[in-house]
Amino acid sequence: MLDSGTRLTVETGEEVQVVDMLGAGGQGEVYRVKTSAGEKALKWYYPTCATIEQEGIVRELVSRDFDDDRFLWPEAYVPWHHGSFGYLMGLRPDRFKGLPALFRRQLRTSTRALLTACLYTVEAYQALHSRGIAYRDISWGNVFFDPDTGDILVCDNDNAVVEGDASGISGTMEFMAPELVRAEPGARPGTQSDLHSLAVLLFMFLMNHHPLKGRRELAIHCLDEAAERKLYGKNPLFVFDPADDSNEPDPMEHATVLATWDASASALQELFRRSFTAGLHDPAVRVRESEWRDALRAVRDAVVECASCGRQNMTEPGEQQSAASRPCWGCGALLVLPPRLTVTTPPPRTERHIRLPRAARVHAHHLEAEPARHDYSDASLVAELVEHPTKPGRFGIANRSDETWAGTRSDGTSQQIGPGQTVPLRAGLELDLGDGAWAVVRAK
Amino acid sequence: MSDIPGGPMANRPVHFIWLLDCSYSMQGEKIARLNYAIREAVPEMRSVAHDNPAAQLLLRTVTFSTTATWHHQTPVPVDDFTWQDVEVDGMTNLGEALHLVSRELQSPPMPQRALKPVLALVSDGVPTDDWKAGLKAIDATPWGRKAVRVAIAIGHDADRSVLQEFLANPELQPLDANSPKQLAAAIRWASTAAVKAASQPVAGSGDPLAKQPFAPPVLDDDDDDDVW
Numbered sequence: 001m002l003d004s005g006t007r008l009t010v011e012t013g014e015e016v017q018v019v020d021m022l023g024a025g026g027q028g029e030v031y032r033v034k035t036s037a038g039e040k041a042l043k044w045y046y047p048t049c050a051t052i053e054q055e056g057i058v059r060e061l062v063s064r065d066f067d068d069d070r071f072l073w074p075e076a077y078v079p080w081h082h083g084s085f086g087y088l089m090g091l092r093p094d095r096f097k098g099l100p101a102l103f104r105r106q107l108r109t110s111t112r113a114l115l116t117a118c119l120y121t122v123e124a125y126q127a128l129h130s131r132g133i134a135y136r137d138i139s140w141g142n143v144f145f146d147p148d149t150g151d152i153l154v155c156d157n158d159n160a161v162v163e164g165d166a167s168g169i170s171g172t173m174e175f176m177a178p179e180l181v182r183a184e185p186g187a188r189p190g191t192q193s194d195l196h197s198l199a200v201l202l203f204m205f206l207m208n209h210h211p212l213k214g215r216r217e218l219a220i221h222c223l224d225e226a227a228e229r230k231l232y233g234k235n236p237l238f239v240f241d242p243a244d245d246s247n248e249p250d251p252m253e254h255a256t257v258l259a260t261w262d263a264s265a266s267a268l269q270e271l272f273r274r275s276f277t278a279g280l281h282d283p284a285v286r287v288r289e290s291e292w293r294d295a296l297r298a299v300r301d302a303v304v305e306c307a308s309c310g311r312q313n314m315t316e317p318g319e320q321q322s323a324a325s326r327p328c329w330g331c332g333a334l335l336v337l338p339p340r341l342t343v344t345t346p347p348p349r350t351e352r353h354i355r356l357p358r359a360a361r362v363h364a365h366h367l368e369a370e371p372a373r374h375d376y377s378d379a380s381l382v383a384e385l386v387e388h389p390t391k392p393g394r395f396g397i398a399n400r401s402d403e404t405w406a407g408t409r410s411d412g413t414s415q416q417i418g419p420g421q422t423v424p425l426r427a428g429l430e431l432d433l434g435d436g437a438w439a440v441v442r443a444k
Numbered sequence: 445m446s447d448i449p450g451g452p453m454a455n456r457p458v459h460f461i462w463l464l465d466c467s468y469s470m471q472g473e474k475i476a477r478l479n480y481a482i483r484e485a486v487p488e489m490r491s492v493a494h495d496n497p498a499a500q501l502l503l504r505t506v507t508f509s510t511t512a513t514w515h516h517q518t519p520v521p522v523d524d525f526t527w528q529d530v531e532v533d534g535m536t537n538l539g540e541a542l543h544l545v546s547r548e549l550q551s552p553p554m555p556q557r558a559l560k561p562v563l564a565l566v567s568d569g570v571p572t573d574d575w576k577a578g579l580k581a582i583d584a585t586p587w588g589r590k591a592v593r594v595a596i597a598i599g600h601d602a603d604r605s606v607l608q609e610f611l612a613n614p615e616l617q618p619l620d621a622n623s624p625k626q627l628a629a630a631i632r633w634a635s636t637a638a639v640k641a642a643s644q645p646v647a648g649s650g651d652p653l654a655k656q657p658f659a660p661p662v663l664d665d666d667d668d669d670d671v672w
Contacts, residue, residue: 103453103497208450222590224560260450329449
């Protein structure tokens with residue numbers, strides 16, 4: 001629609017120039033543009049989507065000045081030009097990849113990175129919902145993630161509206177809450193229906209499959225609107241519904257979801273079960289972001305590498321691990337659980353159980369009862385498991401914080417561990433991490 | 445073996461069939477523009493297909509003139525698809541082309557499970573054979589009835605009523621392509637929006653394509669001597 005070289009004037013008065021097209025979506029096209037502040041992305045609506053209502057939403061979103069690095073938020077409104085309008089936003093850095101590449105298994109990532117991405121996604125939507133903004137268009141098309149770190153970026157935020165506002169988008173059917181697919185009177189897209197979409201997105205992230213596509217979907221020849229309405233609206237049934245196996249996965253056609261489900265921790269399976277049984281029919285019992293957050297961070301802290309093949313495996317978080325260890329999903333060898341660090345936060349006291357495989361890391365959020373946000377980057381590192389430089393096989397916990405820790409061994413003797421120092425890993429070792437947080441090393 | 449459990453996501457095929465008018469009236473610039481427009485649209489099609497891992501886009505082409513023939517016989521995955529220029533021949537035997545396509549819309553050769561097929565008809569003239577019988581044959585197949593249909597009218601001589609009847613939905617309109625730029629936009633839209641409509645239904649009333657934003661370029665600088 002816009003030719004390279006086209007000049008447009010932003011509402012702020014600044015002139016921008018179209019460089020090239022980056023992609024097209026359901027409502028418009030996205031172009032790379034030159035601005036005085038460097039290159040930006042310009043979303044330009046198709047004339048049929050360039051409505052007064054949409055203009056209002058964009059202007060409202062721009063005025064919110066939502067400064068959050070997890071979102072590519074509309075930054076400036078670009079007024080009408082030849083029958084349409086648009087807005088400027090940041091360019092998506094290359095390290096963020098689309099979920100389709102993950103779903104096709106065309107990129108390398110890890111279980112830890114996926115769990116981190118899920119946790120960050122949950123927190124991103126929570127940040128919106130806590131401000132009273134409903135996203136209304138959660139789907140694989142607008143979340144991007146860094147396969148190495150799990151960092152996420154939510155794009156296409158121009159359907160997010162204040163809860164209760166009207167918005168034109170009804171959503172991609174496979175992510176829509178059943179009551180919306182059925183177009184029930186009074187059912188409107190909002191934060192409660194976002195919770196269903198979020199559960200679907202998390203299931204697809206971790207299980208690489210749609211939670212409602214089982215044997216029933218196989219019986220459908222042509223998967224069209226009518227079929228989708230039935231699968232996702234009129235007659236939705238979870239593929240792992242404990243009370244009704246009539247939509248269970250087919251061992252041949254659905255080998256992927258059987259494998260991914262089998263490799264998941266039961267803490268997550270339980271939340272998915274609730275989302276896609278009771279939660280399908282009663283929006284009030286849908287799993288809330290805080291529940292996803294707690295389960296995802298606990299499971300992430302319990303990921304261990306298989307001693308035989310090195311692949312990352314989920315294990316049951318905390319003390320729930322049964323004596324009978326589970327086999328590695330990759331090679332089948334029984335997993336050997338490394339020691340566990342139990343961190344107790346300052347009041348309100350909460351325990352975090354962190355498995356200590358090689359290079360295990362403790363971050364600032366582990367030491368907080370209610371962290372505003374989880375951050376697994378180097379910037380938030382507090383402690384990490386390191387190997388002795390000259391004595392292979394001997395491990396210790398390195399202090400990467402600014403605090404001096406007080407350590408107490410199981411025999412009652414104590415020692416100080418300053419920043420940069422390492423204390424040998426021993427069962428029963430207690431660490432006072434400062435600011436009311438402490439930790440204990442446990443053998444299992 | 446992968447670093448994470450599970451293989452690729454299960455998918456269903458989307459059979460996309462171009463039906464291209466290659467009668468004499470298309471000779472010269474028109475056919476060259478059509479070849480160019482489709483060639484240009486292939487990367488866009490790939491990008492749309494990549495965006496939907498639950499769909500596998502397969503392409504084929506039928507050309508019709510004095511006879512109707514498969515330009516690409518077997519369905520080709522979009523990643524392997526390369527466009528070979530079509531050439532003009534004689535009459536406008538659309539009916540024969542529709543018959544040819546209708547045979548492919550039976551099960552088999554259609555698989556047991558698929559997404560809606562897409563039929564994209566491009567024509568500049570008036571059919572010279574019994575096209576209604578061909579359309580009936582398409583409508584008689586279950587996949588034909590389900591198919592997403594798009595139609596592009598090249599130039600002012602195209603019989604829009606035939607294209608309208610092919611679309612079989614009063615909410616939908618054939619797309620006008622009266623300039624190279626409009627043709628490129630129409631082909632691009634047909635090859636992307638239709639694939640989206642087939643592969644990722646959106647809830648709402650009516651045909652999603654009717655609400656799909658087809659937007660020919662606003663700056664139609666090819667007709668810049670037209671003043672009105």
